[in-house]
Amino acid sequence: MYTDLSYCTKRKALGVVSQLWDLLGLMAPVTIRFRIDLQNLYQWDELLPPEEKLKWQKNVGVGDLVLEIDGNRKRGEWQMALVEEVFPGGDRKAKIRASKGVYERPIAKLCLIATRQELDREQNETLVQHS
Numbered sequence: 001m002y003t004d005l006s007y008c009t010k011r012k013a014l015g016v017v018s019q020l021w022d023l024l025g026l027m028a029p030v031t032i033r034f035r036i037d038l039q040n041l042y043q044w045d046e047l048l049p050p051e052e053k054l055k056w057q058k059n060v061g062v063g064d065l066v067l068e069i070d071g072n073r074k075r076g077e078w079q080m081a082l083v084e085e086v087f088p089g090g091d092r093k094a095k096i097r098a099s100k101g102v103y104e105r106p107i108a109k110l111c112l113i114a115t116r117q118e119l120d121r122e123q124n125e126t127l128v129q130h131s
Contacts, residue, residue, distance in 0.1 A: 010041050060094055060107055062086060063116030068098060069109045080113070 017034045020027065060066055060083050067078045081098035092107040114122075 013038055013041060060086065060110050060112055061116065063119070065113045065119060066096065067111040067113055068096065068105060069111055078111075081110075083110070 017031075017038050020031045020034065022028065022031055062083055062085060064083045066081055066083055068081050070078055079098045079100070081096035083094050084097050084102065085095040086107070087093045087095070087104075093104045094107050094110060095102060095104050096110070
């Protein structure tokens with residue numbers, strides 16, 4: 001376990017807290033203090049810088065392979081889908097094609113598996129191997 005805090009940064013503090021594995025919860029009275037202190041290190045309601053905001057907003061594009069997040073199912077049962085269209089605007093929705101049809105979903109309910117470029121590259125590599 002990493003314990004040298006002579007040069008303490010937020011990253012190191014997070015690393016120390018992340019290394020505390022307590023399967024049975026016996027150390028909870030001690031670890032909770034670390035977690036609360038770590039939470040206080042960050043300004044959680046601070047606005048993201050513009051470049052970071054763009055990274056979070058542009059999470060899917062046309063042709064990308066996604067998982068449709070469904071709170072009523074286990075993660076292993078989520079449906080795969082292809083993004084057919086992305087609608088700009090405040091509600092950020094996408095039209096997806098899944099096994100149960102074509103419909104719109106909020107982008108926040110989609111989890112990117114592979115971009116269109118990654119899928120194209122894999123398909124080209126597969127074609128080259130079989131020729």
